[in-house]
Amino acid sequence: MTKPVLSNSEGAPQAVALSQRVHWIGVLDPNLRTFDIILKTANGTSYNSYVVRGSEGVAIIDTVKESFSGDFFARLESVARYDEIKVIVLNHLEPDHSGALPELMRRAPQARLYISQKAQSMLKALLKQDELEFTPVITGDAVSLGDRTLSFLHTPYLHWPDTQCTHLVEEKILFSGDVFGCHFCDTRLFNDEVGDFRFSFEYYYAHIMRPFKSYVNTALDLLDPLSPFKQILPAHGPLLRDQPQRYLQRYRELSRSALESDIGADEKTLLIFYISSYGNTRRMAEAIYEGAMSVEKVRVSLYDLEGGEITPFVDLIEGADGLLFGTPTINGDAVKPIWDLLSSLAVVNLKSKLGGVFGSYGWTGEGVKMVEDRLRGLKLRVPIPGIRIKLIPTDEEICQCREFGHELAQELLGLRTSKVIDLADLS
Numbered sequence: 001m002t003k004p005v006l007s008n009s010e011g012a013p014q015a016v017a018l019s020q021r022v023h024w025i026g027v028l029d030p031n032l033r034t035f036d037i038i039l040k041t042a043n044g045t046s047y048n049s050y051v052v053r054g055s056e057g058v059a060i061i062d063t064v065k066e067s068f069s070g071d072f073f074a075r076l077e078s079v080a081r082y083d084e085i086k087v088i089v090l091n092h093l094e095p096d097h098s099g100a101l102p103e104l105m106r107r108a109p110q111a112r113l114y115i116s117q118k119a120q121s122m123l124k125a126l127l128k129q130d131e132l133e134f135t136p137v138i139t140g141d142a143v144s145l146g147d148r149t150l151s152f153l154h155t156p157y158l159h160w161p162d163t164q165c166t167h168l169v170e171e172k173i174l175f176s177g178d179v180f181g182c183h184f185c186d187t188r189l190f191n192d193e194v195g196d197f198r199f200s201f202e203y204y205y206a207h208i209m210r211p212f213k214s215y216v217n218t219a220l221d222l223l224d225p226l227s228p229f230k231q232i233l234p235a236h237g238p239l240l241r242d243q244p245q246r247y248l249q250r251y252r253e254l255s256r257s258a259l260e261s262d263i264g265a266d267e268k269t270l271l272i273f274y275i276s277s278y279g280n281t282r283r284m285a286e287a288i289y290e291g292a293m294s295v296e297k298v299r300v301s302l303y304d305l306e307g308g309e310i311t312p313f314v315d316l317i318e319g320a321d322g323l324l325f326g327t328p329t330i331n332g333d334a335v336k337p338i339w340d341l342l343s344s345l346a347v348v349n350l351k352s353k354l355g356g357v358f359g360s361y362g363w364t365g366e367g368v369k370m371v372e373d374r375l376r377g378l379k380l381r382v383p384i385p386g387i388r389i390k391l392i393p394t395d396e397e398i399c400q401c402r403e404f405g406h407e408l409a410q411e412l413l414g415l416r417t418s419k420v421i422d423l424a425d426l427s
């Protein structure tokens with residue numbers, strides 16, 4: 001295995017050969033520390049772009065962030081002329097990959113742009129250029145470069161709707177876009193040469209791909225018949241030339257549940273999280289727990305946030321059918337542990353899970369409504385208004401909490417009658 005040389009003897013950026021017909025023309029961004037506001041990048045990242053040379057023309061796969069265009073064009077020019085470029089493929093339209101596209105198309109006006117069908121509206125919104133011409137493609141479409149063929153595979157939601165992979169058929173090379181990528185910057189480029197990037201690969205999956213696990217599995221089903229690949233070349237991070245199948249397998253593992261649960265196929269799961277200042281919200285939680293447990297085929301769990309770490313709870317939440325949150329109201333707000341847990345849920349798919357909120361309060365009790373609004377914002381179903389109780393629950397109010405739990409458990413099983421109890425007005 002040879003180590004890559006990224007610049008020529010005069011220091012000008014140059015392309016790196018990945019095979020006889022494929023070159024890397026990406027750029028390194030070692031100083032980036034935060035990507036897209038939410039992702040940490042301990043040693044920066046790379047924006048990988050590639051050139052494929054066929055007997056009847058050249059293709060460019062993805063471009064780079066606009067501010068890095070200089071190195072990108074220098075590398076491109078070291079291996080191809082602009083008038084040779086027949087095809088430009090964007091696997092994904094985020095600006096870190098489309099930034100240099102307008103200038104590339106200005107320099108290679110004869111080239112045809114290929115993007116996924118789902119990318120069409122995004123292209124105009126991102127680049128603000130109505131006059132850009134392109135060909136939308138779907139899975140199975142292909143473009144010929146003579147003795148080389150690029151075949152397209154739509155892999156939606158990994159991690160945008162537009163995402164696709166491009167397969168260089170004759171060489172069994174997969175240009176995978178963000179998929180199998182990570183934010184890791186290393187001049188040695190290749191996975192068998194760079195430093196230990198495993199943490200970055202897993203971190204990237206957890207934050208970018210995890211919310212779309214079902215789409216990950218669908219994409220892997222699409223890719224599996226084409227494997228084994230000789231190389232997997234993502235849009236960020238190390239180029240996977242050594243045992244690339246391991247990364248496919250790891251995605252498969254990560255998109256499964258960590259441990260098969262003991263919950264029966266005919267059962268539903270309900271998790272109740274609470275935090276309590278003086279024990280009042282805890283009493284409510286326990287009563288709701290009792291009420292929910294009285295319904296067969298619903299497995300109910302009760303957790304005090306004061307005694308748990310957030311990360312394992314996020315894993316539990318991902319697999320649960322229903323989620324209840326109990327919070328006191330302090331200074332007109334729900335309390336921080338509840339918000340911390342909710343803010344950690346961006347990495348899981350919550351759509352259509354059942355949600356509910358409860359809590360004791362002293363003066364005003366806004367916290368319950370605020371959390372309820374947040375659950376709706378996260379796309380949970382909140383079929384019963386939150387239950388609020390002023391200070392210490394009475395025996396009657398404890399009964400109402402039991403009823404609240406019972407009703408929500410029934411709702412999980414689809415057994416709840418149309419009876420609507422507005423428990424928000426109990427206080």
Ligand code: FEO
Nearest residue numbers: 092094096178235
């Ligand atoms: Fe690397 Fe989703 O952009």
